[in-house]
Amino acid sequence: xxxxxxxxxxxxxxxxxxxxxxxxxxxxxxxxxxxxxxxxxxxxxxxxxxxxxxxxxxxxxxxxxxxxxxxxxxxxxxxxxxxxxxxxxxxxxxxxxxxxxxxxxxxxxxxxxxxxxxxxxxxxxxxxxxxxxxxxxxxxxxxxxxxxxxxxxxxxxxxxxxxxxxxxxxxxxxxxxxxxxxxxxxxxxxxxxxxxxxxxxxxxxxxxxxxxxxxxxxxxxxxxxxxxxxxxxxxxxxxxxxxxxxxxxxxxxxxxxxxxxxxxxxxxxxxxxxxxxxxxxxxxxxxxxxxxxxxxxxxxxxxxxxxxxxxxxxxxxxxxxxxxxxxxxxxxxxxxxxxxxxxxxxxxxxxxxxxxxxxxxxxxxxxxxxxxxxxxxxxxxxxxxxxxxxxxxxxxxxxxxxxxxxxxxxxxxxxxxxxxxxxxxxxxxxxxxxxxxxxxxxxxxxxxxxxxxxxxxxxxxxxxxxxxxxxxxxxxxxxxxxxxxxxxxxxxxxxxxxxxxxxxxxxxxxxxxxxxxxxxxxxxxxxxxxxxxxxxxxxxxxxxxxxxxxxxxxxxxxxxxxxxxxxxxxxxxxxxxxxxxxxxxxxxxxxxxxxxxxxxxxxxxxxxxxxxxxxxxxxxxxxxxxxxxxxxxxxxxxxxxxxxxxxxxxxxxxxxxxxxxxxxxxxxxxxxxxxxxxxxxxxxxxxxxxxxxxxxxxxxxxxxxxxxxxxxxxxxxxxxxxxxxxxxxxxxxxxxxxxxxxxxxxxxxxxxxxxxxxxxxxxxxxxxxxxxxxxxxxxxxxxxxxxxxxxxxx
DNA sequence: ATTGTTACCTAC
DNA sequence: AGAGGTAGGTAACAAT
Numbered sequence: 142x143x144x145x146x147x148x149x150x151x152x153x154x155x156x157x158x159x160x161x162x163x164x165x166x167x168x169x170x171x172x173x174x175x176x177x178x179x180x181x182x183x184x185x186x187x188x189x190x191x192x193x194x195x196x197x198x199x200x201x202x203x204x205x206x207x208x209x210x211x212x213x214x215x216x217x218x219x220x221x222x223x224x225x226x227x228x229x230x231x232x233x234x235x236x237x238x239x240x241x242x243x244x245x246x247x248x249x250x251x252x253x254x255x256x257x258x259x260x261x262x263x264x265x266x267x268x269x270x271x272x273x274x275x276x277x278x279x280x281x282x283x284x285x286x287x288x289x290x291x292x293x294x295x296x297x298x299x300x301x302x303x304x305x306x307x308x309x310x311x312x313x314x315x316x317x318x319x320x321x322x323x324x325x326x327x328x329x330x331x332x333x334x335x336x337x338x339x340x341x342x343x344x345x346x347x348x349x350x351x352x353x354x355x356x357x358x359x360x361x362x363x364x365x366x367x368x369x370x371x372x373x374x375x376x377x378x379x380x381x382x383x384x385x386x387x388x389x390x391x392x393x394x395x396x397x398x399x400x401x402x403x404x405x406x407x408x409x410x411x412x413x414x415x416x417x418x419x420x421x422x423x424x425x426x427x428x429x430x431x432x433x434x435x436x437x438x439x440x441x442x443x444x445x446x447x448x449x450x451x452x453x454x455x456x457x458x459x460x461x462x463x464x465x466x467x468x469x470x471x472x473x474x475x476x477x478x479x480x481x482x483x484x485x486x487x488x489x490x491x492x493x494x495x496x497x498x499x500x501x502x503x504x505x506x507x508x509x510x511x512x513x514x515x516x517x518x519x520x521x522x523x524x525x526x527x528x529x530x531x532x533x534x535x536x537x538x539x540x541x542x543x544x545x546x547x548x549x550x551x552x553x554x555x556x557x558x559x560x561x562x563x564x565x566x567x568x569x570x571x572x573x574x575x576x577x578x579x580x581x582x583x584x585x586x587x588x589x590x591x592x593x594x595x596x597x598x599x600x601x602x603x604x605x606x607x608x609x610x611x612x613x614x615x616x617x618x619x620x621x622x623x624x625x626x627x628x629x630x631x632x633x634x635x636x637x638x639x640x641x642x643x644x645x646x647x648x649x650x651x652x653x654x655x656x657x658x659x660x661x662x663x664x665x666x667x668x669x670x671x672x673x674x675x676x677x678x679x680x681x682x683x684x685x686x687x688x689x690x691x692x693x694x695x696x697x698x699x700x701x702x703x704x705x706x707x708x709x710x711x712x713x714x715x716x717x718x719x720x721x722x723x724x725x726x727x728x729x730x731x732x733x734x735x736x737x738x739x740x741x742x743x744x745x746x747x748x749x750x751x752x753x754x755x756x757x758x759x760x761x762x763x764x765x766x767x768x769x770x771x772x773x774x775x776x777x778x779x780x781x782x783x784x785x786x787x788x789x790x791x792x793x794x795x796x797x798x799x800x801x802x803x804x805x806x807x808x809x810x811x812x813x814x815x816x817x818x819x820x821x822x823x824x825x826x827x828x829x830x831x832x833x834x835x836x837x838x839x840x841x842x843x844x845x846x847x848x849x850x851x852x853x854x855x856x857x858x859x860x861x862x863x864x865x866x867x868x869x870x871x872x873x874x875x876x877x878x879x880x881x882x883x884x885x886x887x888x889x890x891x892x893x894x895x896x897x898x899x900x901x902x903x904x905x906x907x908x909x910x911x912x913x914x915x916x917x918x919x920x921x922x923x924x925x926x927x928x929x930x931x932x933x934x935x
Numbered sequence: 936a937t938t939g940t941t942a943c944c945t946a947c
Numbered sequence: 948a949g950a951g952g953t954a955g956g957t958a959a960c961a962a963t
Contacts, residue, residue, distance in 0.1 A: 332948095523944060588954095589953030589954060590952090785963075872951055876949085886952070915946075916947065
């Protein structure tokens with residue numbers, strides 16, 4: 142809800158403020174403490190009336206308990222960090238203050254835990270300069286300037302190092318300028334409003350006590366209030382005209398009708414230019430729980446329709462707008478049609494389409510495009526993401542749909558790390574010029590999930606199936622029976638083993654079946670079809686092995702560490718499988734002329750055409766990533782010609798990763814808390830399912846509705862946590878991840894592959910595995926395998 | 936006729 | 948600017 146970036150303020154100021162006031166967000170500048178539910182926030186600016194100076198701030202949009210709304214401007218200085226050469230902090234600070242006089246408002250020297258620092262486990266901290274600014278624009282200017290400086294300094298250090306390697310002596314250093322002492326920038330790319338939210342621990346959708354005195358704003362979280370504020374929610378959908386077999390085009394098509402529902406009351410505005418006659422109020426109640434009474438308004442033209450809708454929105458002031466694919470269709474269409482009639486939608490209701498982002502947003506109101514949710518979190522297959530299929534799957538009714546071709550005729554859309562005081566690494570950048578066996582790597586990755594198809598055919602629980610069982614495996618099951626039953630009771634059932642009164646009875650019944658299977662291993666009978674799966678496999682692998690990107694260490698890290706002593710047990714070595722594909726061309730040929738470097742030198746002397754055919758510029762003027770892109774293009778052509786093939790067959794290689802067991806565990810701690818919270822939500826979901834059953838039995842419709850809502854809420858929360866939980870694994874290989882590690886991802890999947898293959902070894906002996914995929918096995922077990930038993934307790 | 940590449944979609 | 952990952956199937960098409 143708060144995903145928006147800085148918007149340059151400037152000219153639209155007064156107009157926007159009056160619009161905000163008109164839509165209920167009058168600034169709250171003084172007076173009694175207020176209670177507010179934070180609807181949204183975005184970056185903004187304010188002007189000091191005495192000095193005329195502009196400062197960046199965050200506008201916070203609140204909803205009161207009575208439904209009224211207000212806004213406060215929270216002053217917060219944007220900042221980022223800079224690292225200097227050792228012990229040069231003070232000099233560099235003074236230098237920066239001079240160099241950026243009037244741009245930097247303040248510099249502080251602070252200590253942060255830097256996991257990249259060698260031997261940081263000994264307690265070593267790194268000093269950073271915290272550069273603070275009055276405005277985001279100033280931050281951006283200084284950041285861009287310093288990024289170039291850091292890049293240049295790095296190149297010079299590399300060159301000096303190379304000189305030392307070749308000549309064996311240090312190059313006589315030029316007199317050091319303080320500017321050369323700046324070696325790294327950190328956290329400069331954290332968006333301003335995100336920085337504000339992290340640092341002040343503020344989130345949308347929570348209640349706060351808000352007090353304003355003078356220019357200070359104090360906001361305090363009210364953890365006792367859980368229910369959300371009464372925000373008006375407007376769900377809307379437009380119908381438009383269209384040409385036969387064409388998609389509606391806002392250039393010439395028009396809005397035929399707009400239907401919307403505000404807090405359960407339906408409305409429909411009809412454009413009589415397209416609809417043959419006046420439409421009367423109507424009811425659309427597809428299911429009793431989705432009651433819909435629609436008030437219909439018939440207006441003569443499209444302009445009247447738009448005016449009527451905007452006026453209604455200004456009156457109701459919805460805090461949340463809901464659409465299905467509105468980012469792509471409804472909002473842009475409305476905006477264009479309004480513009481066609483000389484109306485700016487942004488000035489009416491604050492919403493503006495950002496074609497770059499493909500999103501439509503307002504500063505003080507949220508837009509939920511349900512299609513985005515359906516695409517990512519609905520678990521519906523791609524072919525069932527249309528509104529009709531989604532309605533059926535998620536809401537449980539079949540909407541009546543009019544063929545679009547008929548429509549017009551018929552009538553005419555973690556902050557844990559911050560608390561750990563750890564300096565964030567910069568975003569990972571792929572090394573584009575990496576070699577393997579003297580060949581340029583086209584791509585490299587790791588072996589992921591393990592899949593095996595073991596049997597084909599039709600397996601049904603009513604088709605007799607042949608089994609050749611392994612008696613020793615059944616003997617093993619019999620031997621472990623006590624252990625396994627006690628685990629089921631104590632760990633899984635959370636019950637006291639002594640409280641079970643029929644333990645021996647159950648045990649004997651199971652044993653009898655197992656013995657019979659052991660003694661008659663070759664048999665034909667109806668099967669039990671099972672999908673056995675490892676619960677939350679990847680997160681649990683991460684947890685049991687304390688896997689996290691900063692824990693992946695090499696000998697170099699260990700050598701520098703104080704804990705590196707003989708007999709140490711803080712290093713765990715785990716295997717993974719690397720896979721890479723290289724271009725066919727060799728880095729260097731000893732006897733032949735054409736090779737990678739040859740092509741590189743060749744292309745470096747050329748002019749590259751850019752944009753049109755007329756303009757061209759020297760290759761060396763392009764950026765580094767562009768260089769490699771062009772170079773790879775050329776290499777492809779060369780390989781195709783010379784080797785009849787661009788890339789060689791993939792190469793795999795078992796590698797070993799060192800995992801430090803002492804590293805600050807902030808990442809695995811976060812995974813654990815997400816896993817445990819998911820268990821909590823799963824438990825609450827189960828509890829409420831029980832309450833729902835009770836309510837249904839009692840027939841109390843209010844209690845049924847309440848329980849139904851809570852079941853949906855906790856199921857949504859557990860599913861959301863599942864999605865996030867899996868992302869802790871996926872994140873480490875994501876482009877631009879701050880905590881990136883191919884080794885870690887590889888270790889996770891390889892460890893998982895071993896687990897599932899081990900499980901298969903057992904299944905092969907007690908039944909027949911059919912298919913194996915990553916964390917689960919489809920199998921058939923003999924029908925006489927002991928299946929359901931009930932322990933009775935005191 | 937065979938092989939390689941890309942697009943698309945699903946399972947996990 | 949921001950974008951979870953790999954495994955593996957089919958279809959269509961281009962290149963050899």
